[in-house]
Amino acid sequence: MHELSIAMSIVDLAREEAESRGAPGVDVVHLKLGPLSGVVKEALLFSYEIACQQTLLEGSKLLIEEVPIVANCPTCGERRHVQSIQSLRCAECGTPTPEILEGRELMVTALELRQ
Amino acid sequence: MTLEPRLVQVRKNVLKQNDVIARGLRERFREAGVLVVSLVSSPGSGKTAFLEKTLTLLQPRCRVAALVGDLATENDAARLARSRAPVKQIITGTICHLEAAMVQNALDGWDLNDLDFLFIENVGNLVCPSSYDLGEDLRFVLLSVTEGEDKPLKYPTIFNSADVAIITKSDLAVVVEFDEGAARRNIQAVRPGIEVFRLSAKTGEGMTEYLEFLESRRTRSRASASV
Numbered sequence: 001m002h003e004l005s006i007a008m009s010i011v012d013l014a015r016e017e018a019e020s021r022g023a024p025g026v027d028v029v030h031l032k033l034g035p036l037s038g039v040v041k042e043a044l045l046f047s048y049e050i051a052c053q054q055t056l057l058e059g060s061k062l063l064i065e066e067v068p069i070v071a072n073c074p075t076c077g078e079r080r081h082v083q084s085i086q087s088l089r090c091a092e093c094g095t096p097t098p099e100i101l102e103g104r105e106l107m108v109t110a111l112e113l114r115q
Numbered sequence: 116m117t118l119e120p121r122l123v124q125v126r127k128n129v130l131k132q133n134d135v136i137a138r139g140l141r142e143r144f145r146e147a148g149v150l151v152v153s154l155v156s157s158p159g160s161g162k163t164a165f166l167e168k169t170l171t172l173l174q175p176r177c178r179v180a181a182l183v184g185d186l187a188t189e190n191d192a193a194r195l196a197r198s199r200a201p202v203k204q205i206i207t208g209t210i211c212h213l214e215a216a217m218v219q220n221a222l223d224g225w226d227l228n229d230l231d232f233l234f235i236e237n238v239g240n241l242v243c244p245s246s247y248d249l250g251e252d253l254r255f256v257l258l259s260v261t262e263g264e265d266k267p268l269k270y271p272t273i274f275n276s277a278d279v280a281i282i283t284k285s286d287l288a289v290v291v292e293f294d295e296g297a298a299r300r301n302i303q304a305v306r307p308g309i310e311v312f313r314l315s316a317k318t319g320e321g322m323t324e325y326l327e328f329l330e331s332r333r334t335r336s337r338a339s340a341s342v
Contacts, residue, residue, distance in 0.1 A: 002211055002243035009129050017125055027120045031129075038245035038272045086268045087304050088275070096307035100275070106129045106246070112120040 006039055006106070007047035013108055015056050023113035026060045030112075033064050034105040035085050041066065069103030133247055136215035140222075140250025147227035148340045150333040151235065153213075153249050155273055156257035157266070158239030161283040161316060163191045165257065166236055168316040170198035172326060177231040177333075182221050184213040184238045191236065201225070212243035215250055231333060241270040252336060259284040260293035264301055271305040279310050281325070286315040 014029050033041060041064055048062045073080040073090035079101060081091040089096050128134060144151045154162045166181060173179045180201040183191045192204035205213060205221050218235060227233070235251060237244045256277035258266055261284060267274045274280065280302045288295065299311055312328070314321030 002246065005210070006129060006246070009132070013125075013127055013129060013131075017123070017127075021123065023121070036272050036275055038242065038276070085271045085275075085305070088307055089304075096303070098306075098308040108125045108127050108129060110122055110124050110126075112122050115119070115121055 003039060003043040004047040004051065007044060007051035010048065010062070010108060011051045011055055011057050014060075014111055017108075017111055018056055018113055021113060023115070024056075025114035026057045026111055027114055028061045028063055028112035029057070029108060030110040031062060031064050032067055032105045032107045032109050034067050034103040035069055036100065036103040037106040039106055065109070067102060067105055070101045071097035071103075072099040072101055073097055074099075130246060130248075133215045136219055137248035137250040140215060140219060141252075143227060144233070144250060144252065145336070145340050147230065148337045149227050149230040149233050150253070150329070150336050151233045151249075151251045152253045152255060152329070153235040153237055153251040154255050154257060155237045155241070155244045155277065156239060156259075157241045157262065160239070160257045160259040160262060162236050162239065162257055163194055164316040165281065165283055165314075166234055167195055167198055168319070168322065169234065169326070169329075170195060170200040172322060173232060173329075174198060174200055177330075178229055179232045179234070180225065180230050181234040181236065182218060183236040184217070186211070186238060207238055211238055211240050212247055213237050213249060214247050218249050232329070241266075241273045245273040245276045253278045253332065255279045255281050257281045257283050258298065258302070260288045260295075260298075261291050264294050264298040267298070267301040267305045274302060274305045274309075277306060277309065279312070279328075280306070282311065282313040284315060284317070285313050285320055286318045 014026055018026050052058050069082045070079050071082050075093050075095040083089045083091050156162050170179050181195050182203050184205045186207055189204045192202045195202040203221050205217050254277045256274055312325045
């Protein structure tokens with residue numbers, strides 16, 4: 001389980017952003033999470049609370065947006081969803097899709113800063 | 116009066132720090148013309164035996180070295196040192212995976228220009244290492260025949276992050292009734308198009324094809340480095 005160290009990285013990143021903008025605190029951290037990031041949402045939420053303790057982010061909320069896997073389908077010639085993480089094939093036509101375009105995200109997209 | 120919170124756009128990768136170090140490493144490896152291969156697998160799938168055999172077979176004609184990560188003990192480094200290649204142990208303590216900074220620190224004092232191949236054996240773990248780029252050219256994921264053919268479906272993320280899959284302990288395949296067709300189908304389902312090798316570090320079966328692949332990749336990367 002590496003979610004605690006991931007959570008600590010999120011807290012560090014958000015703290016630096018908040019400090020550089022002179023905010024006294026953070027209410028919400030928005031995070032984009034892809035299924036291929038290797039990070040489990042529940043474990044991350046649990047770790048986040050611990051990582052926030054005694055920081056500027058204490059009491060803040062981690063809002064996770066889970067995004068789907070998107071691949072380039074060589075048959076359709078378009079961006080497509082895949083059947084599942086266990087079956088990386090085009091959801092429309094079933095062709096295997098080696099080229100993954102989205103789904104590895106582990107990104108802080110926005111912060112709601114206290115004024 | 117309480118002010119409304121202010122929404123600011125950030126868009127920063129959480130593992131940016133690791134990614135920056137990994138990019139720097141990749142550039143150093145490219146400049147030195149060394150092919151860097153990392154190994155990931157569950158504990159006990161035969162990473163160290165496979166690596167020891169690889170180092171021993173490459174040693175007569177290539178300059179090879181290895182970094183090996185474990186939570187504790189220097190046992191693996193001692194085993195790998197029998198190949199006479201330079202080996203360094205990275206002890207991660209409580210951390211369940213290697214990070215780019217650990218690789219960078221471990222390389223201190225080594226001249227990469229003296230190497231043709233560098234192998235990095237990750238901590239035995241099929242979950243956490245998938246998130247961390249180490250600057251490697253190729254990531255090998257190992258699956259031993261004793262583990263069960265559906266492991267790729269249970270750990271799709273790590274298999275998807277790999278460039279090559281190696282089925283190890285092929286000498287035991289018959290005894291454990293390993294269904295190679297099913298294993299290959301499952302690997303391809305989570306990582307379409309991936310190259311798969313089947314071998315035994317113990318008997319040497321399949322090692323020749325795999326070593327030829329390694330050397331051809333190195334020739335390719337060296338050619339692109341000199342451009």
